[in-house]
Amino acid sequence: MSAANYEIYAVKYATRAAQRRDHFIGGDPHEAPMPMDYFVWVIRNRERLFVVDTGFTSEVAARRKRTFIRDPKEGLALLGIDAAAVEDVILTHLHYDHVGTFHDFPNARFHLQDDEIAYATGRHMRHDRFSHGYEVEDVVGIVRLVFKDRVTFHKGESELAPGVSLHHIGGHTAGLQCVRVSTARGWVVLASDASHYYEHMETGRCFPTTFHLGDMVEGYDTLRRLAASPQHIIPGHDPLVMERYRAPAKALEGIVVRLDEMPIG
Ligand SMILES: [Zn+2]
Numbered sequence: 001m002s003a004a005n006y007e008i009y010a011v012k013y014a015t016r017a018a019q020r021r022d023h024f025i026g027g028d029p030h031e032a033p034m035p036m037d038y039f040v041w042v043i044r045n046r047e048r049l050f051v052v053d054t055g056f057t058s059e060v061a062a063r064r065k066r067t068f069i070r071d072p073k074e075g076l077a078l079l080g081i082d083a084a085a086v087e088d089v090i091l092t093h094l095h096y097d098h099v100g101t102f103h104d105f106p107n108a109r110f111h112l113q114d115d116e117i118a119y120a121t122g123r124h125m126r127h128d129r130f131s132h133g134y135e136v137e138d139v140v141g142i143v144r145l146v147f148k149d150r151v152t153f154h155k156g157e158s159e160l161a162p163g164v165s166l167h168h169i170g171g172h173t174a175g176l177q178c179v180r181v182s183t184a185r186g187w188v189v190l191a192s193d194a195s196h197y198y199e200h201m202e203t204g205r206c207f208p209t210t211f212h213l214g215d216m217v218e219g220y221d222t223l224r225r226l227a228a229s230p231q232h233i234i235p236g237h238d239p240l241v242m243e244r245y246r247a248p249a250k251a252l253e254g255i256v257v258r259l260d261e262m263p264i265g
Contacts, residue, residue, distance in 0.1 A: 006183055007044055008043050008188055008259040009042040013070050014037075037241070038056070040076070043179070051076065056101065070255075075256070078251075083101075091142075092179070093176045093192070111152050155168070156168045167180060171213070171219045172207065181260075187227055189233050196235060198240055245263055246258055246264060
């Protein structure tokens with residue numbers, strides 16, 4: 001195994017009941033449940049550790065009626081990770097469910113796309129259809145961190161370390177980025193909300209919260225170009241991720257799955 005290969009984990013911290021019609025522009029002809037899971041991700045090898053996204057707090061979960069399972073930092077602790085010691089956090093975008101516990105990472109540097117901070121603080125936030133996915137206190141909190149030089153901005157593609165790179169996709173939000181990771185099974189791509197569910201990228205349909213529909217659809221091609229195969233793309237909110245991958249230990253079943261190993265099904 002090359003030194004530049006990483007282990008990747010998805011840590012589930014919340015869930016919510018939802019219907020198929022909630023998840024597609026234009027709705028869906030089938031009346032059926034389609035629950036949504038919420039994750040943070042971990043990328044690590046002997047030398048480096050990256051946390052991808054920070055989830056939301058129990059307060060925001062209650063207000064937005066999400067089923068909170070555990071604080072994201074408690075989920076990370078199950079993998080032996082102390083959030084207070086984490087040095088690098090990748091923020092795929094600034095939506096409430098991806099940035100909400102940033103304050104639990106007091107020693108981290110946050111990696112964000114230029115386009116995301118511009119979008120989250122600019123003219124489009126006047127409109128509820130674009131602002132509803134953000135918590136203004138999160139956005140302001142990240143701006144404060146910019147002034148403390150704790151945010152590293154990226155534009156388009158950048159390599160954070162050998163085998164870990166960021167790729168601007170846009171679409172869902174103007175500055176959404178995905179993460180490409182070298183693993184023993186090849187290049188794995190953490191899509192985050194570039195594809196909420198497997199079904200979005202497989203059928204070319206779009207999640208209703210979308211800034212730019214064209215970029216969203218182009219983004220599916222970008223994911224496929226970056227990943228070793230479609231089986232190497234990890235959607236951001238699909239409960240199937242918990243079924244298709246194995247827990248790293250019996251005690252972590254239903255909480256954590258390992259994404260650098262081949263899927264079971
Ligand atoms: Zn989002």
